[in-house]
Amino acid sequence: MPEGHSVHRIAGQFARHFVGSKCRISSPQGRFGDATQIDGRTIVRSYAVGKHLFLEFDTGDSLHVHLGIFGAWDFAGAMQLDDTVSAAVGRMGQTSGRGTVVGAHEDSLASIGAPRRTRLRMGEHDMVGVETGTFPPDPIGQVRVRILTADAVADLRGPTVCEVVSVVRVAEILDDLGPDPLVDRKGEERFLVRVKRTATPIGRALMNQKIVAGIGNVYRAEMLFRARLNPFLAANALPDESLRALWRDWVGLLKIGVKTGQMLTMDGLTPARKRAALANRDDRHWVYRRAGQPCRMCGTPIVLDIMEARKLYFCPTCQGVTA
DNA sequence: TGCCCATGGTAAT
């Protein structure tokens, strides 16, 4: 799934192309019964908290979406991609091999001077291509919700949560979430309070959305390595300074993720190693999905363990984990 | 073509 950075990017995409527009809401797949509650209404606000997306309508109700592990949004229409999205997509240049989504390269993006039909997928992997068919394009795959304006369309596939909720319910959801660096100005203090309440291992605490919102399995493993922290240490046994450093690292990583659309966690590399890491999406992390491969710092084989039914990767030497 | 896997989360046991 898209970790927190992706959801903020999606919220931005809605803010640019859908907020202020009257929307036709439908469910091509037929599994979103709430569509009639917001069909024909105007989106007045779009925002993300952690991995949760909220599209607020002029009725006061909001569309609440959580992508889960499989979900994704497809955007299409007469869109002007902003610099952020263009920069991220320019590096991908990958083809999907399905439907009208095609690979994009720097050239094709640079040619987008005037609005043109483009298709952009934001979710498990971002990708973009030039839409060659008519507008709106036919839905691809199992589209739970289609949001259509005069010149833009967003298709939602495979979400864990997709519901229309009241103002009161939105407040309840937000109350239940830990701080998100892009939402909470005093996030560091809130994080510290919440994380120090639990004796659970720090490797679990970071994944707990009630303690800090937006971190997923990739950022969890990478952040612990970056901090050289043992994932199994009790969260509330760590010194405040270590916890604050974790939070600050998350703030920086999230900003980079939102800017680039990628979970870039390996700073401090030589330019050549950085190019190599970026070129291969399977080899761009310190430890994540590198089980058995030598640690980039010390050469010890990266260990794969299961923590709370999720795969946890770490370097036993750098992170001080003894058997 | 069919199986496995994945950046989540919740409900049931």
Added chain:
DNA sequence: TTACCCTGGGCAG
């Protein structure tokens, strides 16, 4: 702790 939901990409055969 396990079962289950959601979808599609990758890969072995």
